[in-house]
Amino acid sequence: MNRGEAIFQRFRIEGSVMDELCADCRKQKFWTPCTWCKKPLCEACSRFELLAEGCGTVVPAYFCATCVVDPFCNPNAIFWQMKETDA
């Protein structure tokens, strides 16, 4: 490993430590990134969604609280808007 690679590796390790907390609650550990804005989320803050893609295919997606109710990010946002207002 040359010097440049060593520095890069250190940077990556420090970067991952910084990203370990959920960006929404800042308490729980990073679990998955938001599918849309890529911010780190913990298991409690991530909203699981199945998105229809093509004919009959669904892809699993995880959204943050902001993106899940935004129709631009999530095609099913309207259901979440009803659900989140209910709670």
Ligand SMILES: [Zn+2]
């Ligand atoms: Zn969280």
Ligand SMILES: [Zn+2]
């Ligand atoms: Zn998001």
